[in-house]
Amino acid sequence: MRESRRVLTEGWARAEGNRLVLTPQEREVVDRVGYSGRRIAQNGPVPLLAVAQLYAHDLLAAEGDNLWPGPRGTDLLQVLWCPFEHGEDCIPQVRLVWRKAAEVGPVLSAHPEPSVIEDESYLPGPCVLHPETVTEYPAPLELDEELAERVGAWEEPRDYLYHYALSVAPGWKIGGWGNWSFCDPWPMKCPDCGGAVRPLLTVDSAEWDNEQSWRPVEDEAACAAPGVVHPQPQEPTRITIGRGYTMQIYTCERSSGHTPLQVMQ
Secondary structure (H helix, E strand, O other): OHHHHHHHHHHHHOOEOOEOOOOHHHHHHHHOOOOOOOOOOOOOOOOOEEEEEEEHHHOEOOOOOEOOOOOOOOOEEEEEEEEEEEOOOOEEEEEEEEEOHHHOOOOOOOOOOOOOOOOHHHOOOOOOOOOOOOOOOOOHHHOOHHHHHHHHHHHOOOOOOHHHHHHOOOOOEEOOOOOOOOOOOOOOEOOOOOOEEEEEEEEEOOOOOOOHHHOOHHHHHHHOOOOOOOOOOOOOOOOOEOOOEEEEEEEEOOOOOOOOEEEEO
16 A cells, blocks of 8 residues: 555656556556455554654643643553554554553564555554644534524624634644544543543544645645645645545543544545
8 A cells, every 4th residue: 555655655746747657567556456356464463553643742832831641651642553444433552552652662663564455444553743832612513502693693794604613723733623424423531530621632535625724834835835826735644534524532531541432424
């Protein structure tokens, strides 16, 4: 799958209009990816894929407040997942590893990977984290009736909508609100103890949408280039959740060792 991505990237770079150009050898590489109907052996446990690595020093708010959500004594969060669909939502199963960065040993030159994964959408593409603090507000469905009516009256004469421009920031983020894109809000509880949970990480299918209020600062120059009329959302991680949705990961307020709650929204 990684080789196929490389070939397709190079092919589109030399595309003729909207026509993909591939050599016969490159076409053979691309055609090898996908369901073959044959069983591929996986000796031993299936290795988890690395999804994200976050340090406490990356999560400092502009005013200096420490936003680190991990257990006391940790300053590193490693997010991994099984690249096969689990549960009713059919999303990858996540594992959270809280660590102390100073105690991490030598980094492996080659990470263990499974022989086969269910979908290319669950294979993260390497990218660099550029933390940016933003202010967002609850999704419209989480507002009480009176406040929702006030917001509706406030936004009526304006050119932007509360839901898309102010309420829930798109992209990968720590904390924040869920967007409730295709279902109503429902009470969420820890799978292990039934206690309250808090949002930890949102995994999004795109970094931002066409609402420019959420465009990351590092994309400003590219979008302002001559000839760019309708800038396209960026997808640096190559991850797609469902049909372009998000997956929110919640952790128990009582214990970080409890099973995280995963919700597709």
